[in-house]
Amino acid sequence: MENNSASGYWTATLGLLTKILIIWFVVSFGAGILFAPALNSISLGGYPLGFWFAHQGSIYIFIALIFYYAKKMGDIDRQFDVHEE
């Protein structure tokens, strides 16, 4: 593998990680904690929204994030031809 594509691969990986970590932070620390009091004025069924993010929503989003990551990393692996044989 050329050095060029190695650094390209790593840049693409870090880009994906950054994107996912931002969402990870926003749903848990953002919606679940920092902005929870504000979001509580909106309700989702019987749930106040901030409470829902802290007790339910962030967990569902975490799962989606990991599977999205696994899929996207697979794409990046193939794009730079470093996937497992």
Place this chain on the structure above:
Amino acid sequence: MDLQTITYLVVGASFALYIGIAIWARAGSTSEFYAAGGSVHPITNGMATAADWMSAASFISMAGLIANMGYGGGLFLMGWTGGYVLLAMLLAPYLRKFGKFTVPQFIGDRFYSKTASTVAVVCLLTASLTYIIGQMTGVGVAFSRFLGVSSETGIYIGMAIVFMYAVFGGMKGITYTQVAQYIVLIAAYLVPAIFISLQLTGNPLPQLGLGSAISGTDTSLLAKLDLVVKDLGFDQYTTSMPGSMLNMFMYTLSLMIGTAGLPHVIMRFFTVPTVKDARSSAGWALVFIALLYTTAPAVAAMAKLNLHATVNQAVGLETAPSGNLVVNPEKVTANADLYATESSLQYEQRPDWMKRWEKTGLLKFEDKNGDGRIQYYNDKTKSAEAKAKAEAAGWKGNELTVNADIMVMANPEIALLPNWVIALVAAGGLAAALSTAAGLLMAISSAVSHDLVKGVFNPNISDKNELLAGKISMAVAIVIAGYLGLNPPGFAAGTVALAFGIAASSLFPAIMMGIFSKKMNKEGAIAGMLAGLFVTLFYVFAHKGIFFIKGTDFADMIGGPNSFFGITPEAFGAVGAMVNFLVAIVVDKVTKEPPEHIQHMVEAVRIPRGSKLVDGAH
């Protein structure tokens, strides 16, 4: 059949199953003992990781703490799940590619230093032992209640059983045993939750039930709960938070980083066949964990409502002729006076479950105003309205205390569910505590035998003697944990949170920098780990006693409890991790960069191609 007999039967059957599997899968070679030959499917591995992960803290303790804390309990929910995102993206695939057995081995190789690996062993042992103390406490609580023995005897029985299958089965035994344990524990958690959700809201899914209206009314369950607890002087359920927002933030962060730094969880990802599987394994693990974690807040809120309804008729639930606790829609919407004399339950008419738990001493009634009725409210409330109402009603203080750790165990009893459900919960609680303790013991044993004895003291040790050293270290760890478990530093979940802080502050930063910073050298990593571990232990020991020995705490010397910006010791791991990162980066800058071949190794670890199964040779 009476409850005691059914409990013996169900718990006995589940144990026979685990031990049977352990014997069936008895490990042969060293590599199978530690890493199950690298042949475990991602879904299987996910389930086993979930069982490993969900300990007495998650199963027995967490929902009770959420019931107490309300909204703030979300820190456990987010903290203990969000870490999997970090684990899946930052550590698991790279450690799998690295292709060795243990965390100290990675740290020792990456930082080309036996000192680094020894420091990692020390961090690992500190975190794992603290964690097991919490498990042993949980085992003791579960056994004492359901097998009718004292909590000391419960711990001794637990020690013997954990020792048996951890020592004779090895990791492979544990992997399949843990799949069985997962199934038992998740069934035990979901069945009562579904029953109770149906009773209260008519919705069989607790996750939706929690956001629904109470059956036959337009009043949402959470709104009703808020109303009841506020009227009784407690903090509003959906907004109450223990401590400051900063503390909740740091507590959540500590648990997340700690999740990704706990060696017994990381070790799981050495056992999947490929790097690709390591990525999705974390996702599957989280799916299986989320089944319990999204149910827990429903269990918490519903158990709390049921408890209030049991001791206060005005809440609007009543005991049906069938024996179940059912909703009376008119009473629920009427919001009758909680302070009316006849609303409070007469002590003589208390349900059987209260009598059973009174015997354990974890539930207590004290008739302060001598009226023969149970008044359960917050007598230390800041609400002037609640204070005035209580005074007018002639209430002389709260008369009922309920230990948070019993909420889940008592939950099916409070809802008056059938005996087999109660027995199943006992089996689930034990499965949770024992599976995690066994996984931790594996991590401890491999750290001592593989990383310390073989890696540092005696590289020529034979396979057989290495296995023996592992088994001896397990036995020693069980004895120490059992001893400290007799005298634990807090509730099961609180003790476990401390273990997370220790892992967060010591191991996670070192592993992460080892992968993401090519230039990080051994001096930086070692200094970082030591600094992180030291400040965290210092703060924790200041509050909880040196090595958790009672009476040796010194919080007053550092300015009183929680003196660091109001952060509690359980939340301090995040601070320790920051110290670790900072010290490592500064030391790294003033010392020389790592040798060329190490930088190449880091590059190789970053790409999936060329991964091979973990084998015994190294």
